[in-house]
Amino acid sequence: MDPKLLDDCVHCGFCLPTCPTYQLWGEEMDSPRGRIWLMKATVDGTLELDRTVSERFDRCLGCMACLTSCPSGVQYDRLIELARERVEEEVPRPWRERLLRKVVFALFPYPKRISFALRFASLPAPGPFRPLAELAPPWRERVAPPMVTPARGEKIARVGLLTGCVQSVLFGEVNKATARALAAYGYEVVTPYNECCGALALHAGHREDGHDAANRAYDAFKAAGVDVIVTNAAGCGSHMKDAHLDIPVRDVSELLAAGNAPELHPLPYRVAFQESCHLGHAQRVREEPRAALRSIPGLELLEPADQEICCGSAGIYNLVQPDAARELGNRKAGAVLATTPEIVATANPGCAIQLAASLRRAGTPLPVVHPVELIDAAITGSWEPKSRRHAP
Amino acid sequence: MRAALPQDALLEDEASRRTYECDGLTGRRSVPDLVILPGTVDEVRAAVRLCHAHGVPFVARGAGTGLSGGSLPVAEGVVIGLSRLDAILDIDLARGRVVVQPGVTNLAVTKAVSSAGWYYAPDPSSQQVCTIGGNVAENSGGAHCLKHGFTVNHVMAADVVLPDGELVTLSRDDSGPDLLGLFVGSEGTLGIVVSATLRLLRTPQAVRTWLAGFESTDKAGDAVSQIISSGILPSAIEMMDSLTIAAAEAAVSAGYPKGAGAVLLVEVDGPLAQVDDDSAAIEAICRACGAFEMRAADTVEERARLWKGRKSAFAAVGRISPNYYVQDGVVPRTKLPEVLRSIAALEAEHGLRIGNVFHAGDGNLHPLVLYDAAIEGQSELAEKVAVKILDLCIEAGGSLTGEHGVGVDKACSMPKLFGADDLGVMLRVRDAIDPAGISNPGKVFPTPRLCGEVPGPYRVHPLERAGLADRF
Numbered sequence: 004m005d006p007k008l009l010d011d012c013v014h015c016g017f018c019l020p021t022c023p024t025y026q027l028w029g030e031e032m033d034s035p036r037g038r039i040w041l042m043k044a045t046v047d048g049t050l051e052l053d054r055t056v057s058e059r060f061d062r063c064l065g066c067m068a069c070l071t072s073c074p075s076g077v078q079y080d081r082l083i084e085l086a087r088e089r090v091e092e093e094v095p096r097p098w099r100e101r102l103l104r105k106v107v108f109a110l111f112p113y114p115k116r117i118s119f120a121l122r123f124a125s126l127p128a129p130g131p132f133r134p135l136a137e138l139a140p141p142w143r144e145r146v147a148p149p150m151v152t153p154a155r156g157e158k159i160a161r162v163g164l165l166t167g168c169v170q171s172v173l174f175g176e177v178n179k180a181t182a183r184a185l186a187a188y189g190y191e192v193v194t195p196y197n198e199c200c201g202a203l204a205l206h207a208g209h210r211e212d213g214h215d216a217a218n219r220a221y222d223a224f225k226a227a228g229v230d231v232i233v234t235n236a237a238g239c240g241s242h243m244k245d246a247h248l249d250i251p252v253r254d255v256s257e258l259l260a261a262g263n264a265p266e267l268h269p270l271p272y273r274v275a276f277q278e279s280c281h282l283g284h285a286q287r288v289r290e291e292p293r294a295a296l297r298s299i300p301g302l303e304l305l306e307p308a309d310q311e312i313c314c315g316s317a318g319i320y321n322l323v324q325p326d327a328a329r330e331l332g333n334r335k336a337g338a339v340l341a342t343t344p345e346i347v348a349t350a351n352p353g354c355a356i357q358l359a360a361s362l363r364r365a366g367t368p369l370p371v372v373h374p375v376e377l378i379d380a381a382i383t384g385s386w387e388p389k390s391r392r393h394a395p
Numbered sequence: 396m397r398a399a400l401p402q403d404a405l406l407e408d409e410a411s412r413r414t415y416e417c418d419g420l421t422g423r424r425s426v427p428d429l430v431i432l433p434g435t436v437d438e439v440r441a442a443v444r445l446c447h448a449h450g451v452p453f454v455a456r457g458a459g460t461g462l463s464g465g466s467l468p469v470a471e472g473v474v475i476g477l478s479r480l481d482a483i484l485d486i487d488l489a490r491g492r493v494v495v496q497p498g499v500t501n502l503a504v505t506k507a508v509s510s511a512g513w514y515y516a517p518d519p520s521s522q523q524v525c526t527i528g529g530n531v532a533e534n535s536g537g538a539h540c541l542k543h544g545f546t547v548n549h550v551m552a553a554d555v556v557l558p559d560g561e562l563v564t565l566s567r568d569d570s571g572p573d574l575l576g577l578f579v580g581s582e583g584t585l586g587i588v589v590s591a592t593l594r595l596l597r598t599p600q601a602v603r604t605w606l607a608g609f610e611s612t613d614k615a616g617d618a619v620s621q622i623i624s625s626g627i628l629p630s631a632i633e634m635m636d637s638l639t640i641a642a643a644e645a646a647v648s649a650g651y652p653k654g655a656g657a658v659l660l661v662e663v664d665g666p667l668a669q670v671d672d673d674s675a676a677i678e679a680i681c682r683a684c685g686a687f688e689m690r691a692a693d694t695v696e697e698r699a700r701l702w703k704g705r706k707s708a709f710a711a712v713g714r715i716s717p718n719y720y721v722q723d724g725v726v727p728r729t730k731l732p733e734v735l736r737s738i739a740a741l742e743a744e745h746g747l748r749i750g751n752v753f754h755a756g757d758g759n760l761h762p763l764v765l766y767d768a769a770i771e772g773q774s775e776l777a778e779k780v781a782v783k784i785l786d787l788c789i790e791a792g793g794s795l796t797g798e799h800g801v802g803v804d805k806a807c808s809m810p811k812l813f814g815a816d817d818l819g820v821m822l823r824v825r826d827a828i829d830p831a832g833i834s835n836p837g838k839v840f841p842t843p844r845l846c847g848e849v850p851g852p853y854r855v856h857p858l859e860r861a862g863l864a865d866r867f
């Protein structure tokens with residue numbers, strides 16, 4: 004690990020209040036400041052990197068709230084990535100964890116396998132897989148946008164939509180809505196790459212795998228001759244942006260903001276927007292999705308309290324740290340429900356799954372959608388939240 | 396402890412204990428034998444009672460943002476962290492009071508009442524993270540203390556676990572000596588606050604913040620003196636010099652005037668008519684003193700933008716220097732320009748950059764001595780320079796600390812400000828409440844172990860001579 008990156012931390016503690024694990028347990032070693040301190044100690048050799056240390060890194064959600072709250076510009080994203088890589092190399096895990104991680108990584112990056120596994124998710128799952136089964140949304144038919152969707156009106160650019168692994172299986176509708184909405188705003192949308200971009204692997208300490216997948220995606224988009232790569236899953240977006248490709252990467256909301264807005268039909272609903280950590284904290288895209296939602300006539304945008312705190316989804320976190328994830332999910336559901344919304348919008352598939360599961364547990368299964376689905380509905384003027392089979 | 400407290404309240408493994416080895420003064424470290432995170436007041440009492448019974452020293456800790464080593468653990472002692480006691484117990488707006496547990500953050504108090512038109516006035520720059528327990532212990536202040544006073548002016552009562560485990564309530568309404576006043580600012584040496592009743596203020600009708608750019612700190616300092624002597628009492632007057640402006644720009648793009656050698660932030664609050672009057676006077680004074688750019692902000696968002704650079708200045712310095720040392724001293728307002736020039740001379744003499752960011756209205760300086768710990772000898776040099784700055788403050792007729800406390804950092808400087816009799820009296824008070832000397836020992840008062848062979852005018856206390864107390 005790079006000691007220079009570690010030295011940026013001046014131990015001021017400004018990152019503590021927005022760290023979800025510090026909120027949960029109030030323990031220094033489960034705060035960004037504490038984790039960085041442990042990284043320092045293992046790097047300068049005064050502390051051994053063993054399970055008691057690596058567990059602290061495992062418990063980090065990678066939500067990047069600490070990136071936003073740190074005034075000293077500490078690159079915690081880089082730090083935790085490097086720490087996780089070291090952990091995977093140096094610290095053996097107990098068999099249960101190894102097994103779970105193996106299964107997760109054999110499953111998630113592969114759309115076909117997720118789709119297959121979902122058919123069995125309603126069957127009783129053995130111990131370590133129970134959280135996986137608990138979260139799993141009902142199986143559904145896979146749908147995908149066309150290979151090419153022509154721009155409506157004057158074409159601004161040719162954009163390549165990353166359809167993603169989890170997104171393409173569970174939220175094919177979101178991909179279709181994204182393509183339609185972008186087309187209506189003046190973009191020609193193509194979908195040359197339908198695999199995992201590597202975000203999940205990278206965030207779990209498999210850095211090489213993560214970079215390889217991002218490069219494969221890049222090659223496909225390059226070959227398709229796109230001007231911009233567009234993502235609608237915040238986690239994938241932040242990963243692709245971090246890969247420093249020579250094709251610009253944008254979140255769908257950023258393109259909407261720069262596009263030619265068509266006339267929108269009113270959607271008279273109270274919509275709570277939950278910022279995804281990887282959109283707000285990691286990509287610093289905050290205003291654009293809100294602006295998109297506000298542009299819909301009649302829509303009332305609601306901001307739940309503690310917006311900056313993670314919902315507990317965080318990549319595979321809700322699978323490997325189920326208790327903490329469930330507690331954070333409950334808190335998030337409480338904050339969202341306090342705004343008395345009719346619809347909940349969030350810009351990441353993991354957050355959508357987690358929010359939906361948490362709202363179900365709270366006994367209030369509201370529809371959870373991607374903001375772009377509302378834009379799409381406002382374009383076509385056909386939105387029937389009550390009749391639609393929502394979930395996940 | 397295992398028998399008396401739940402398992403999850405005890406942190407025993409080495410890695411966990413390591414993360415508690417220091418506060419914001421990272422140069423001083425000591426790994427505690429045990430960290431206790433009580434979840435209830437009873438658990439605090441149980442822990443303190445056991446410490447008392449076995450003569451084990453304990454150190455209270457809030458968020459660990461202290462800058463004077465106040466929550467530095469004692470080797471072979473325990474740390475009692477109050478982070479889990481973070482409930483707001485009661486909000487009584489009719490009386491303008493809240494009752495909070497010690498682990499509640501300063502900002503959380505204001506957040507809980509702001510929608511109803513109230514706020515908690517003391518606002519340390521660390522307010523988003525520092526705790527009310529730590530604020531009470533340090534008598535913390537902030538930018539707005541010029542008009543509204545420090546923590547001590549806003550704590551109405553406190554429940555305190557004394558060093559023998561007894562729980563007492565100290566209140567402003569008590570007759571007799573002001574024991575609550577004694578406790579506030581005692582830096583954890585008299586026991587542990589387990590709840591505090593705080594006074595709230597009504598959000599003022601109008602607030603206006605002025606940002607003024609000056610060529611030099613001299614000119615800005617001149618404006619400060621004139622504003623105060625004109626009879627206006629702004630809620631805050633803050634100054635930053637070119638180095639800290641640069642750091643804040645790098646961190647949060649504060650948008651401060653380009654090329655400024657100093658900026659002033661002046662804020663006035665109160666009824667709109669008065670704010671308008673004061674504002675006009677402030678603008679005239681600043682311009683007369685050479686302000687080349689002035690901006691005013693009224694809305695919460697715009698004011699926050701002006702304040703952002705100031706609020707993150709300390710931490711932002713981390714971007715332009717690997718390490719820095721925050722000093723905290725007080726000088727009479729009229730001596731500001733003179734002391735700033737002497738500090739600049741120290742900078743030239745020792746080759747370390749020094750940034751200045753301070754509560755100019757009440758002469759509370761926060762010089763930041765920048766250094767690189769990786770360079771042999773620089774840490775020591777920085778500490779030496781910081782001590783020299785403090786000497787300058789005392790010579791100018793000021794004081795050792797405005798708000799960061801004495802802790803371990805300034806214990807050895809105490810004899811420079813206080814005579815042997817003063818220190819003796821303070822020690823006797825401490826002895827009366829903590830005869831065993833187990834509550835945050837080694838802080839505030841100079842000890843031979845801390846200050847080397849020449850501890851200043853330290854005298855053996857009668858209790859020590861009698862063998863009843865020997866920890867100082």
Ligand SMILES: Cc1cc2nc3c(=O)[nH]c(=O)nc-3n(C[C@H](O)[C@H](O)[C@H](O)COP(=O)(O)OP(=O)(O)OC[C@H]3O[C@@H](n4cnc5c(N)ncnc54)[C@H](O)[C@@H]3O)c2cc1C
Pocket residue numbers: 014015016418419454455456457458459460461462464465466477497518519520521524525526527528529530531532533534535536537538582583584586587588589709710798799835
């Ligand atoms: C970036 C930065 C900016 C700062 N700006 C300011 C500022 O503007 N003004 C200012 O005044 N300070 C400032 N500080 C210093 C610090 O934030 C304050 O001293 C604060 O009150 C400490 O609170 P804490 O919860 O972090 O306490 P800690 O650092 O954990 O402890 C401080 C002291 O309080 C004692 N203590 C803690 N909790 C209790 C309790 N419940 N009962 C009894 N004793 C207790 C500890 O033993 C210790 O002696 C700043 C610090 C930083 C890092």
Ligand code: SF4
Pocket residue numbers: 021022023024025034035038062063064065066067068069070079
């Ligand atoms: S990434 Fe999130 S969970 Fe991890 S240390 Fe930062 S704030 Fe805490």
Ligand code: SF4
Pocket residue numbers: 011012013014015016017018019035036039069072073074075076077710713
């Ligand atoms: S990560 Fe940033 S905010 Fe957190 S303690 Fe370090 S410097 Fe402060």
